[in-house]
Amino acid sequence: MEAPDAVGESGSPSCGDTVRIQLRVGGGRVREARFLAFGCGAAMAAASAACARLEGAPLDDALRLSADDLDADLGGLGPARRHGPELVADAVARGLEAWFSARLGASGIPLERRRVAVAMSGGVDSAVAAMLLRDAGLDVVGVTMRLWHDPHAAAAERSCCSPETVRLARASAHALGIPHLTLDVAETFRRGVVESFVRAYRAGRTPNPCVTCNGTVRFRVLAEAAALVGARRLATGHYARIAREGRRPVIARALDAAKDQSYMLAALEGPLLERLELPLGGLAKSDVRAMARAAGLPAADAVESQEVCFVGVGGYAAFLERSAGMTPRPGDIVDRGGRVLGAHGGHWRFTVGQRRGVGVAASEPLYVLATDAEENRVVVGPRAALATRTLRLEDAVVHGSVAGELEVRVRYRGRGLRGRVSGSDGTALTVALSDAADGVAPGQTAALYRAGRLVAAGTIVDAKER
Numbered sequence: 001m002e003a004p005d006a007v008g009e010s011g012s013p014s015c016g017d018t019v020r021i022q023l024r025v026g027g028g029r030v031r032e033a034r035f036l037a038f039g040c041g042a043a044m045a046a047a048s049a050a051c052a053r054l055e056g057a058p059l060d061d062a063l064r065l066s067a068d069d070l071d072a073d074l075g076g077l078g079p080a081r082r083h084g085p086e087l088v089a090d091a092v093a094r095g096l097e098a099w100f101s102a103r104l105g106a107s108g109i110p111l112e113r114r115r116v117a118v119a120m121s122g123g124v125d126s127a128v129a130a131m132l133l134r135d136a137g138l139d140v141v142g143v144t145m146r147l148w149h150d151p152h153a154a155a156a157e158r159s160c161c162s163p164e165t166v167r168l169a170r171a172s173a174h175a176l177g178i179p180h181l182t183l184d185v186a187e188t189f190r191r192g193v194v195e196s197f198v199r200a201y202r203a204g205r206t207p208n209p210c211v212t213c214n215g216t217v218r219f220r221v222l223a224e225a226a227a228l229v230g231a232r233r234l235a236t237g238h239y240a241r242i243a244r245e246g247r248r249p250v251i252a253r254a255l256d257a258a259k260d261q262s263y264m265l266a267a268l269e270g271p272l273l274e275r276l277e278l279p280l281g282g283l284a285k286s287d288v289r290a291m292a293r294a295a296g297l298p299a300a301d302a303v304e305s306q307e308v309c310f311v312g313v314g315g316y317a318a319f320l321e322r323s324a325g326m327t328p329r330p331g332d333i334v335d336r337g338g339r340v341l342g343a344h345g346g347h348w349r350f351t352v353g354q355r356r357g358v359g360v361a362a363s364e365p366l367y368v369l370a371t372d373a374e375e376n377r378v379v380v381g382p383r384a385a386l387a388t389r390t391l392r393l394e395d396a397v398v399h400g401s402v403a404g405e406l407e408v409r410v411r412y413r414g415r416g417l418r419g420r421v422s423g424s425d426g427t428a429l430t431v432a433l434s435d436a437a438d439g440v441a442p443g444q445t446a447a448l449y450r451a452g453r454l455v456a457a458g459t460i461v462d463a464k465e466r
Contacts, residue, residue: 001034008095010087017043017083021050021091025099028109030054030062035088042077042084049073050088060229063141063179065092066171093170097146097182100228104183104221108228115139116233116277117226119218120173120180122165125237125280127172127299128288132279133235134176142173142180143225145218148190150312150319171298181229185221192217194310198324201316201348204373205443208412209308211457215267215397223272234275240265241281242273243453245400249273251454256284263412266447266457267397317349331376333360336369336385347371350378353386353439367439387436391419393429393446393458400455407449408433410440410460421448421456429458437463 004022011018017039024032033054035047049070054062070085071077077084116133120126120142134140144166166182173180193213200207222234239254240262248270254260268276280288292300311319320326326348333342342360344350350358354368358380366380391410408419408431417437423430431446440463448456 001032004034006095006099008091008093008098010091010094011039011043016040017087019043019047019087019091021047021088021095023054023095023099025059028059030057030059035091037088040081040084042074042081043087044084045074046070046085046088047091050092054092059096060141060179062092062096063181064174064177065089066174068174090167093180093182097184100181100225101184103228104185104224106228109230111227111232112139112230113232115141115229115231116235117141117143117222117229117231118235119222119237120144120169121237122168122172122299123237123302123304124289124292124297124299125239126169127176127237127297128291129235129237129279130173130178131176131291131295131297133277134178138233139231140176140178141229141231142169142176142178143222143229144169144180144182145189145221146182146184146186147309148186148194149310150323152312152319152322165302168299168302175295175297179229181225183221183225185217188221189213189217189310198320198326200443201320201324202326202373204347204371206351206441207443208445209310210264210412211267211445214265219268219272223275226275232275233277234272235277235279237280238262238265238278239280239283239285240278242276242278245453245455248399249276250399252281253449253452254280255282259285261412262449262454263409263445263447266445266454269397270399317346320348321346329376331378333358333378333380336379336381341366341380344378347373347376347378351439352441383438386438386440388438388440388463389433389436390422390462390464391431391433391437391440391446391460392462393431394427394461396424396427396429396456396458398427398429398456400450400453402429402448402456404450405434406431406455408437409447409449410437410444416449419448427458429456 001022005025006023008021020036022034033051035051037044037047067085067089116138118130130140170180193209197209238261239259241252243252251262251265253262328345332340350368358366369381370379402421407416418434419431421429422432444460446460
């Protein structure tokens with residue numbers, strides 16, 4: 001085929017089987033499909049069957065095409081030849097991924113009120129969210145984002161951006177009988193999240209990349225994907241709920257307090273919340289697992305993804321040193337008076353509140369109180385010196401009234417603290433805490449709640465004892 005609109009490839013010459021699918025797309029359909037296959041007869045037969053199914057098919061049907069469909073078309077090849085349909089289904093998915101990814105940001109088909117785009121990460125939560133919405137009678141499309149990830153990350157970590165979890169998300173969608181679309185947004189993610197993460201650590205801050213990703217990349221891409229597939233609604237498998245603060249939609253805590261993820265959605269803006277569905281907000285994690293097993297979903301026993309998906313082996317410091325060029329360099333560990341107590345290999349190896357690994361002998365336990373990026377210096381002191389009573393926030397998102405006593409959280413799993421907004425100037429807020437916070441670092445997100453509803457959130461730029 002000359003000048004195809006999209007090409008998808010799967011397999012490798014080293015393993016003996018390679019499939020290339022070429023597509024022409026127009027008017028919401030696959031107008032033409034051709035293949036090149038090298039290797040076993042199962043791959044060639046499956047590629048031929050795929051092209052027969054694809055030609056003239058609506059894009060939704062193309063996005064539903066699974067290895068099971070192709071295997072059935074060929075009369076059931078058996079486990080020994082199953083790899084043929086799997087290679088072909090993957091090649092088709094990659095071709096459609098290329099076609100849709102190139103059109104992100106463009107308008108798609110008219111939005112349908114009952115159509116919903118569900119972000120599927122490969123885990124059990126998003127798979128059950130899609131199932132519940134399907135069972136509620138909505139027209140569901142699964143959307144998975146292929147993100148940038150640390151090339152040194154072990155595949156077994158199953159981060160939400162690894163190739164393994166992309167395939168698992170697709171398998172779950174196809175088991176539900178819904179279309180599944182993968183989008184390659186690795187470069188968008190790298191620029192918007194990974195580079196922001198690196199800049200923050202270079203400057204001596206402690207960022208929360210998951211909040212950044214949700215607020216600046218993940219949900220924006222989900223909305224753009226929804227436009228391409230004609231979905232008015234958006235949904236995820238987060239454990240949180242949508243409530244109302246006056247007439248405005250706000251994020252509210254999940255019923256399962258142990259799994260509540262409302263903090264991670266703190267940066268979402270109001271217009272997006274008007275379209276958002278959170279089907280798991282009223283469920284316990286154990287119930288979600290049971291539903292997935294009862295339905296036979298491939299993701300039923302998927303392991304939990306790590307908190308920061310793109311950081312691989314060794315944690316933050318190792319990632320920054322091997323992937324961001326932050327070469328270890330010696331600096332001083334000092335007390336609050338500036339007296340040198342020891343040495344370290346880089347300020348980014350330390351976070352405020354850290355005790356283990358400080359590497360300084362003293363008569364009492366020492367904690368990291370601050371990091372000074374400009375001087376490459378780490379300040380340590382007693383635990384009592386970590387107490388923080390005042391937070392200054394910038395880039396605040398405000399959903400409702402911040403008057404009166406609020407619950408303040410400065411960490412995803414942190415305890416709630418009593419506090420009040422004592423001053424505001426546009427998107428800058430000052431928060432006075434009645435309960436002292438320990439180990440607050442610039443760069444963290446502070447989320448402010450009233451009666452379990454998220455009324456405001458912002459990035460901490462300063463934390464003081466008074």
